Amino acid sequence: MKxxxxxxxxxxxxxxxVLNEILAHEEAGWPLEIVSLRLPDDVRFHESVARVSSKVHRIPKPSGKAAPLLNQVHETEAVLPGSLRVVAKNPTVTASDMEQALALALLIHRRGITHMHAHFGTVGTTTARLAAQMAGISYSFTAHAKDIFHQTVDADVLRAKLCDAARVITVSKYNVDYLCRHYPEASDRLVHIDxxxxxxxxPYQDPADRQPLIFAVGRLVEKKGFEFLLRACAALRDEGLDFRCQIAGGGTLMASLRALVAELGLDNHVALMGPQPQGVIRRKLHEAAVLAAPCIVAEDQDRDGLPTILLEAMAMGTPCVSTDVTGIPEILDHELTGLAVGQRDxxxxxxxCRKLLEDSALRVRLARNARAQIESRFDIRKNAGRIRDMVENIRQGAATPP
Structure with a gap:
């Protein structure tokens, strides 16, 4: 099995x-190869990327021209007869995606790949689905959030991906319930794996003695709700509270958030740090009294599935404040493992935030409960093992998800 x-x-x-998952598979000795459909567009990488030992293949960027696509069709059809029928059966797939799918099918055939797994039900799954049909192997994918809820999601296209997959992992019970309601024909393929x-x-550290720091991490996009965090900081400042807020991340809203910081007069209280490496994020988590994740459902229906930063903060003993978006209530139980607030509230x-900044005993109680939950549900070695078991069941032709 490869x-x-x-x-x-x-x-x-x-x-x-994704990186954590790959490293856990490698640690377990799973025979894994990685296919990247695009070149990285960022010079920043987490330190742990250097630990990845699996071979990484890069599928050439589609040319967008007819001649290379036709050449790829002929080359793949010569090795994998029937590939042309797959092309003909999928007329709505873009020429670029089809060209990469044809190249991927050849690659996995030559490398002896027996199963493919994609993350996000977008271009990776589009390409894996077509290549799997051409090469005659199985595929699965993990559905997260934007690929399920965003207003640009084509229900018929997603339905085909769900129904053709051997299994579909998703990261919360909320997602499972949503997909079962909207795509009941694929319900027997859905698996919830955190x-x-x-x-x-x-490592966990009790938060009894923490700096008066509110920390937040995420891309600067609407669904993260950072506008509302800034406005909450202005309210805390107006109450005379001594605190700082640091937001790590980059994105399309950087300029508008900077302008809001200036408009609210928060320059002495709030810092927009830009993207930061994992080492800095972990150090800040151990310093902060609060991790704020004020997530919202954006106007275009984009939303978070289950923000990784919440898991990281809970693991390290940083009390969390967040909202009721998608799977967040499944880990943040109000007054038990964190504090819940309404979206845009x-x-x-x-x-x-004020409660957590001022109440050391509350911080400690929430943090200890949250860490216990992380240990029981979110150990990557256990959860990656469930993925490997799932793939083994697929290989053996199991009729139902584990």
Missing amino acids: IAYVLKMFPRFSQTF NGLPLDEF VEGLALA
Whole structure:
């Protein structure tokens, strides 16, 4: 058995959960290869990328021209007869995706790949699905959030991917329930497997004595809700509270958030740090009294599935404040493992942050409960093992998901 992970881009700075999963498979001795459909577009990489030992293949960028596509069709058809029928049966697939699928089919055939797994039900799964049909092997994928909920998701296209996959992992019970309601014909393929962390890399420290620091991490995009965190910080400042807020991450809203910091007069309280490596993130988590994740459902219906930073903060003993978006309530139980507030609720967010900044005993109680939950549910070695068991069941032709 030889497995390929098919990814839109590898490595990718924002997708530590994929990296953790790959490293856990390698540690277990799983025969794994990685296929990247795009060249990395960022010069920043997490230190742990250097530990990846699996061979990484890069499928050539599609030319967008007819002649290379036709050449790829003829080359693949000569080795994998029937590939042309797959092309003909999928007329709505873009020429670029089809060209890469044809090249991927040849690659996995020549490398002896017996199963492919993709992350996100977008281009990686599009390409893996077509290549699997051409090469006559199985595929699975992990559905996260944007690939399920965003307003640009084509329901018919996603349905085909779900129904053709041998299994579909998703990262929360919320996602499973949503997909079962909207795509009932694929319900028997759905498997809930939590993302995980290498817990030894996220050591717990009791938060009894922490700096008056509110820390937040994420891409600067609408669904992260950082506008509301800034407004909550303004409310805390107006109450005379002594605190700082640091937000790590880059994105399309950097300029507008900087402008809001200036507009609210928060220059002495808030720092937009830009993207930061894992070492800095972990150090800040051990310093902070609060991890704020004020997630929202964006106007275009984009949303988080289950933010990895919540898992990391809970593992390291940093009390969390977050909202009710998708799978977050499955890990953040109000007053038990964190504090929950409403989406866009500036007053509630400010109050929750203030409680954690001022109440050491509350911080410790929430943090200990949260760490126990992380240990029981989010150990990457256990959860990656469930993925390997799933693939083994696929190989053996098991009729139902594990």
